[in-house]
Amino acid sequence: MLTQILTFLIFFAVVGCILYGRRLIRREKVDAVFGNPERALGGAHWVIVGSSFLLLIWLYYSWDIAKGFYPKSANELCQVAKVNDSLLGLKYQFPIEEREFKSTSQIKRENKNLKLIQSEIQNSEELKGEQKTILISYIRKTNQLIPLLTNEDLLENETKQKIDDITGKINLLTENFKKPDYPFETEQELNKRLKDVNEEGGWGITKVDAGSGSIKNTLEVPLVPATYRGLKFHSAAQELNLISDEFFKLRNHNPRFKSKIKELKDEIKSYRKDLNDNEEVASTYAKNIVKIARRIEFASIYPPNALDKMQEAIVKFESAQKDVQGGLRLVDIFLFPAGTIVASGPSCSEQGSGRWLPKPSDTFNKFILMSKPSVGYKDIPLLWIQMVDVSKMIGFILPDWIADILPGEYPVHTKDGVVKQNFKGGVLKIVTGDFNLFKVPVPYGHIWDSFLRVFLGLVFGILIGVPLGLFMGLNRFAKGFFDPLIELYRPVPPLAWAPLIISVLGIDNTGKVFLLFMVSLSIMIISARAGASGTQLSKIHAAHSLGASKKQILRHVIFPNSLPEILTGIRVAVGMCWGTLVAAEFLAGTTGIGFVENVAKKYFQYEVIWITIFIMGLLGLLFDITLRKIIDKTIPWRGKG
Amino acid sequence: MSDLVSENLNMIFKTPKGETVHALKDLNFTLKKGELLTVLGPSGCGKTTLLNITAGFIRPTSGVITLNNKEINGPGVERGMVFQQGALFEWLTVAENVNFGLRMKNEDPVKTQKKVDEWLEIVGLKGFGNTPTYQLSGGMQQRVALARCLINDPDLILMDEPLGALDALTREKMQSLVLKIWKETGKTIILITHSVEEALLLGERLYVMAPRPGRIHKEYKLPFASMGLKEDLREIKKNKEFSEKREEILEMIWNMEEEIMGKDN
Numbered sequence: 001m002l003t004q005i006l007t008f009l010i011f012f013a014v015v016g017c018i019l020y021g022r023r024l025i026r027r028e029k030v031d032a033v034f035g036n037p038e039r040a041l042g043g044a045h046w047v048i049v050g051s052s053f054l055l056l057i058w059l060y061y062s063w064d065i066a067k068g069f070y071p072k073s074a075n076e077l078c079q080v081a082k083v084n085d086s087l088l089g090l091k092y093q094f095p096i097e098e099r100e101f102k103s104t105s106q107i108k109r110e111n112k113n114l115k116l117i118q119s120e121i122q123n124s125e126e127l128k129g130e131q132k133t134i135l136i137s138y139i140r141k142t143n144q145l146i147p148l149l150t151n152e153d154l155l156e157n158e159t160k161q162k163i164d165d166i167t168g169k170i171n172l173l174t175e176n177f178k179k180p181d182y183p184f185e186t187e188q189e190l191n192k193r194l195k196d197v198n199e200e201g202g203w204g205i206t207k208v209d210a211g212s213g214s215i216k217n218t219l220e221v222p223l224v225p226a227t228y229r230g231l232k233f234h235s236a237a238q239e240l241n242l243i244s245d246e247f248f249k250l251r252n253h254n255p256r257f258k259s260k261i262k263e264l265k266d267e268i269k270s271y272r273k274d275l276n277d278n279e280e281v282a283s284t285y286a287k288n289i290v291k292i293a294r295r296i297e298f299a300s301i302y303p304p305n306a307l308d309k310m311q312e313a314i315v316k317f318e319s320a321q322k323d324v325q326g327g328l329r330l331v332d333i334f335l336f337p338a339g340t341i342v343a344s345g346p347s348c349s350e351q352g353s354g355r356w357l358p359k360p361s362d363t364f365n366k367f368i369l370m371s372k373p374s375v376g377y378k379d380i381p382l383l384w385i386q387m388v389d390v391s392k393m394i395g396f397i398l399p400d401w402i403a404d405i406l407p408g409e410y411p412v413h414t415k416d417g418v419v420k421q422n423f424k425g426g427v428l429k430i431v432t433g434d435f436n437l438f439k440v441p442v443p444y445g446h447i448w449d450s451f452l453r454v455f456l457g458l459v460f461g462i463l464i465g466v467p468l469g470l471f472m473g474l475n476r477f478a479k480g481f482f483d484p485l486i487e488l489y490r491p492v493p494p495l496a497w498a499p500l501i502i503s504v505l506g507i508d509n510t511g512k513v514f515l516l517f518m519v520s521l522s523i524m525i526i527s528a529r530a531g532a533s534g535t536q537l538s539k540i541h542a543a544h545s546l547g548a549s550k551k552q553i554l555r556h557v558i559f560p561n562s563l564p565e566i567l568t569g570i571r572v573a574v575g576m577c578w579g580t581l582v583a584a585e586f587l588a589g590t591t592g593i594g595f596v597e598n599v600a601k602k603y604f605q606y607e608v609i610w611i612t613i614f615i616m617g618l619l620g621l622l623f624d625i626t627l628r629k630i631i632d633k634t635i636p637w638r639g640k641g
Numbered sequence: 642m643s644d645l646v647s648e649n650l651n652m653i654f655k656t657p658k659g660e661t662v663h664a665l666k667d668l669n670f671t672l673k674k675g676e677l678l679t680v681l682g683p684s685g686c687g688k689t690t691l692l693n694i695t696a697g698f699i700r701p702t703s704g705v706i707t708l709n710n711k712e713i714n715g716p717g718v719e720r721g722m723v724f725q726q727g728a729l730f731e732w733l734t735v736a737e738n739v740n741f742g743l744r745m746k747n748e749d750p751v752k753t754q755k756k757v758d759e760w761l762e763i764v765g766l767k768g769f770g771n772t773p774t775y776q777l778s779g780g781m782q783q784r785v786a787l788a789r790c791l792i793n794d795p796d797l798i799l800m801d802e803p804l805g806a807l808d809a810l811t812r813e814k815m816q817s818l819v820l821k822i823w824k825e826t827g828k829t830i831i832l833i834t835h836s837v838e839e840a841l842l843l844g845e846r847l848y849v850m851a852p853r854p855g856r857i858h859k860e861y862k863l864p865f866a867s868m869g870l871k872e873d874l875r876e877i878k879k880n881k882e883f884s885e886k887r888e889e890i891l892e893m894i895w896n897m898e899e900e901i902m903g904k905d906n
Contacts, residue, residue, distance in 0.1 A: 538728035541698055542786075544716035546742035546793060556745070560732040637731040637775040 003068025003361050007059060010052040017045040017052075055360070063350070064359035066335035067203055073331045074203045075226045077341040078348035079233035080328070083321060085343045086240035087314070090247060093300060094311040096318070103301045107146055110292055114139050117288055126281045134271065135285050141264050142293045148257040149296070152303040156254050163250070163302075163310060169243050170313040173236060174320045183235035193231070196224045204362040206607075208375055215375060217603060218362065220355075221341055221348040232324060252302050261297055265290060358607040366607045367614075376445065377596050377608070382615075383447040387439040395433015403428035447615060449591040453509060454577045454623075457516025461573060465521045466566055469528025470558060482525075490522040494580040498587055507588035512581060519580050520573040527569025531562025564631075564638045571627045578620050593619075645672040645695070645797060645829065650704035652690050652855075663854035664690045668704070670848070670857065674796075677823050677830045677866055679844030681837060681890065683898050687855025688833045692799050695831065696722050708797060718742065721795035725802045727782035729774045735761070735785050736770035742793040760788040763825075764818065780811035784818070791822065800832040804839065813874060816842060820869050837890050841865055841883060842874055849890060851897055859893065861886070 024045075032038040059065050066073055093102045121127060121135050148154060176182050185193070200222045201207065207216050225231040268286050275283050322329065332340055339352010349355070373381035408424045429435055471478040489497075498515055505511035535558050543557045585594025593612050600608035631638070650668035653661055664687040672678055680688050693699045694706060697716040706713050708720065729738050736757050737744075743753045761767055764784040769777075774785060783803055790798060800819075804812045816839060823830055834840050840847050845866045851858035863886070865877050877883055 536728065538724045538726065539730065541696070541716070542722060542724060542728040542789075543730075543741070543745075544698070545696055545718070545720060545722040546745060546789065547718035548741075548745040552745050556741070557730065560730070563732070635732070637773065 001068070002364075003059065003064050003359075006055070006360075007065055007068065010056050010059075013048050013052045014056075017049045020045050021049075058357070058360055060335075061337055061353040062357040062359045063336055063354035064361055066331060067359055067361065070331050070335065071203060072227050072230075073328065073335070074221045074341055074348075074350075075224075076230040076233070076328055077332055077336070078221045078223060078343060079225050079230040079237065080321075080325060080332075081341050081343035081348060082237035083233050083240060085345075086237045086244060087317075089244045090240075090310075090314055091318075093307065094314065096311070096315060101304075101307075103150070103299070106295075106299045106301060107150075110146070110296055111143070113292055114143055114289075117285060117292075121285055124281065127285075131279070131282045135282065135289070138264065138268055138286065138289045141260075141267075142289055142296070145257065145261060145264070145293060145296055146301070148254065148260060149252055149301040150303050152306065154254045154256060155252065155303055155306060159250065159252055159254075160306070163306065166243060166247050166250075167310045167313045169239075169246075170310065170317055173239050173243070174313065174317045177232065177236055177317070177324065178320055182232050185231065193224065197222070197226045200224050204359055206362070206366050206369060208369065212379070213374060214377065214379060215366070215369060215605075215608075217605060218366070218607060220350055223346070223348055229324070229328070233321075236321070248300065250300070251298075252300070253297075261293060264293055356606055358610050363607045363610050367611050370608070370611065373445075378590075378599060380591055381445040383443065383445040385441040385443050388442045389433075389439050390437040391433045391435045393433075394437075395431065398431040400428070400431050402431050446591055446593055446596050447619070449509075450581060450585065450593045451619065453512045453516060453592070454574070454581055456509075456513045457577055457581075458520050458570070458573060460513070460517040461520025461524050462570065464517075465524025466528045469525040470532045470554070470562065472525065473529040473532025473562075474554075474558070479529075486522055486525055489518070490526075494519045494576070495583050498580075498584050502584070502588050507590070512584050512589070512592075515584055516577045516581060519576050523569050523573040523576060524566070527565045527572075528562055531565030532558050534565065535561045564635050567627070567631045567635060571624065571631070574623045574627060575620070578616070578623065582616060644674065645706070645708050645831075647671075647706045648704055650691075650694065650706055651702045652687065652694065652699075653702045665694075665701070666854035666856050668855075668857065672829055672831070672846075674829055675827045677832065677843060677845040678848065679840040679846070680831065680833045680848045680850060681835075681840040681894070682848075682850030682855075682858070683852055683894055683901070685855075685901075686850040686852040686897075688850060689801060690855065691850075692722075692801050692831065692833055695797070696720055696799050718793050719796045721790035721793055721798045723783070723786050723790050723798065723800045723803045725805050727779075727786045729782055729785055729789075731773070731775045733774065734770065735766060735772050735774055735777070738774055738785050739788045739792055741789060756792055757788075760792050763791075763822070764788045778811075779807050780815060783807065783815060787818070787822065791826065791828075796829060798828050798830045800830065802833055802835060805835060812839075816874060817869070819843060820866060823866075824870050837887055837894070838878065841886055841890070842869055842877060847890075849893060852901060858897075 021043075059068075063074075092098060095101060098105075118136060118139050121132055121139075124132070127135070201219055203222060204218055204220070206218045208214070209216050225234040268290050272283050272286050325332075337353065339350065339354055341348055342351045369375055370377055371382055373384040376382060376384075403424060406424050406427055408422065410428065411419050411422050411425045413419045468478070468482065472482055473479070494515060497518060501515050501518075502511045505514055539557055539561065540553060543553045548556065581592070582594035582597075585592040586598045589595045593615055597609055597612040600606075600612065647668050647670050650665055651663075652665040653663055655661055668691065680691065682688055690699070694701050695713065697713050697720065700714065713720070730741065733741070736754075739757045739760060740753045743756070757770065758767075761770060764787050766781060766784050766788070769781070774782065777785065786803070803819075804815050807815060819830075819832070820843060822828070832840075832843055834843075841863060842865055844861070844863055847861040847863055848857050849859045849861075850856065865880075865883060868877055868880075
């Protein structure tokens with residue numbers, strides 16, 4: 001429903017905006033010559049066209065338009081695919097979609113193989129002349145087997161009868177298939193089928209596991225035929241499976257062929273038995289010749305015209321099948337671009353762009369589902385709040401050694417087995433957070449965890465990097481002392497540090513925050529340093545002659561003067577940290593957006609992957625917009641000084 | 642005696658190439674309280690070096706410079722400085738720039754505010770207190786720089802080509818302002834300039850300096866500054882004596898420049 005409305009909306013938006021744009025061009029007086037950047041100003045209507053176009057491509061190539069307008073089409077195409085899958089074996093025997101009969105190509109191939117072995121034997125230096133003669137006689141005999149199969153006169157009546165039977169079955173199926181009430185479904189069968197359809201759910205539906213409460217994989221294409229047309233194909237496919245099984249059980253073995261091949265096999269067997277251990281080469285050649293003979297035995301090789309009627313029947317069925325598909329064929333061609341629904345064995349799947357490009361509607365639904373705190377992903381919500389007692393925070397902030405340095409001893413249990421609390425023990429309870437106060441809501445979840453890691457890494461980087469950078473910009477000792485350290489670790493890609501830091505500091509927050517701290521530290525140092533050393537000398541001179549002390553100059557002149565550089569540095573650092581974090585969460589961890597994506601990848605949950613991509617993009621954008629706002633607010637003089 | 646006295650001032654720089662440059666050689670002069678000295682000379686004659694030494698930003702190689710009998714060996718509040726480009730703190734408003742020196746001394750903000758308003762009125766920026774400095778024009782920025790320097794009540798004001806970057810009209814107005822402030826406050830002022838007219842107009846005394854080594858080439862005592870306090874500056878420029886002096890000094894500087902060129906070739 002949503003998709004349908006959206007599709008129309010996009011269509012009207014695109015047409016409307018193009019018309020508006022054209023009218024604007026006609027009405028507007030163009031004052032600016034070509035090359036004047038003013039010509040690129042404005043144009044919100046083109047923004048609408050651009051984004052609509054993107055959305056339309058997404059809707060179309062993810063087959064969401066097909067889903068929106070023909071929600072049953074995938075299920076029907078699945079049934080059609082089942083028919084194609086069942087028919088495939090039979091069809092390949094004939095030049096319907098191939099260039100030649102399967103028999104022809106098999107004969108060609110085995111002749112080639114025989115020739116190859118023959119030339120190898122003739123050129124072999126390890127074989128004696130006598131052996132060569134024997135082996136080549138085997139090759140000749142194998143070759144002579146083929147005409148025994150392709151000779152029409154030798155074809156047995158029984159086999160002929162069976163071929164006619166199969167052909168008759170196909171023709172009967174074609175006749176029945178054309179009838180409007182073909183599978184002759186009873187009321188009872190219909191009810192059962194509809195119940196199954198209901199249970200299975202629709203195309204692209206995601207269910208929540210009742211036990212664990214987490215999302216299950218998306219149902220790609222429902223298997224049970226939901227429509228009457230689908231049912232026809234489903235039943236035909238089942239019948240075709242039986243027919244095809246019957247055909248492949250059939251062997252064109254007349255008595256002469258049977259005796260000849262038995263003779264050949266026995267001869268080679270006894271020859272190989274008589275060979276010595278050191279005549280392995282001859283033995284291997286003999287074995288290979290038997291293999292070819294076996295292949296000829298089990299290939300469905302028939303006389304040239306023996307299967308003509310069957311071919312005709314299959315072609316007829318094909319055309320009948322296509323007729324019954326009717327409008328579905330058009331839907332398949334136009335609304336399933338870059339692929340279609342295919343069946344292999346008992347299951348159907350999307351093959352092509354629809355598979356890895358999730359439908360906007362599915363993605364949206366899944367996102368709504370995952371946003372529910374009770375569902376989330378891997379038992380953790382994306383973003384939610386939990387009530388945490390303030391005492392836990394106090395315990396986290398206050399170091400435990402406060403209690404240790406107090407005079408006195410911790411309480412010891414008495415002989416009655418009672419522990420009497422004393423002052424020192426009481427303080428220990430407070431500093432470890434072992435008491436109850438009131439509870440406050442604290443956010444948690446995958447998004448919050450990722451955000452917090454970036455935030456903490458960044459804050460630590462700024463707190464240490466900015467003073468150090470300013471110091472390095474002003475002091476020869478600091479510059480010389482810290483420069484080698486920073487210049488050595490900075491050029492290393494942050495991810496190269498990740499395995500080391502994660503294995504030292506653990507896969508939890510500590511390791512990641514430290515990694516991000518390293519990333520932001522070098523950026524902050526470099527930008528603060530550039531800011532400090534870029535201060536105009538005249539400003540410093542002015543401050544000096546206005547009576548400012550060294551500290552005051554640092555605080556009131558050099559620091560504000562470096563602010564543009566520092567804030568730009570923060571903006572760069574945020575981008576770097578964000579990129580590094582997601583990759584670090586990919587490597588190891590149990591929460592975070594990168595972790596979600598990594599798990600989704602393992603389960604082929606393409607929608608979840610796209611959701612995480614969107615979340616990351618949005619969060620990155622949010623960071624950047626916030627920083628841009630801060631920059632505009634705090635350093636309005638930038639570029640105007 | 643609050644005089645500025647320079648005794649055998651020498652300044653020798655070493656360039657990165659290892660050459661020595663004699664920026665100032667045996668500079669001797671005395672500036673009495675309340676005098677306005679303009680310094681003129683071709684580029685490279687050591688004008689700015691002299692000013693930087695006086696301000697205390699650099700130390701002379703040899704010689705002593707004293708203000709009020711105290712040796713100058715570092716920057717100080719008693720010597721205010723006005724730079725060519727204003728050197729304002731663009732992250733502060735006009736008022737914050739003006740009271741910067743007082744804030745650094747932790748003076749009472751209420752008293753400071755009164756002083757700031759007074760000075761803004763004197764330099765003609767009344768009502769601009771809350772304007773960010775980056776929104777000001779060049780002339781207004783120099784007015785702020787003047788006020789910022791004067792609010793500290795320095796004994797000596799050093800001006801390093803303060804009007805060099807201004808357009809002709811603004812420049813004339815600012816010249817009057819400098820004269821007005823000189824008269825009203827009675828401060829000692831050293832003003833460095835490239836413009837001969839400006840040097841003649843503003844200078845009670847005028848030093849023409851010569852390069853290589855930097856030294857005082859000629860000294861003038863001029864009446865135009867005191868005339869300028871009463872008369873319109875443009876009228877003074879029409880004065881015959883003024884034109885003669887101007888031609889004389891221009892020729893002097895031309896000859897010096899040519900001499901340098903000759904040396905280079």
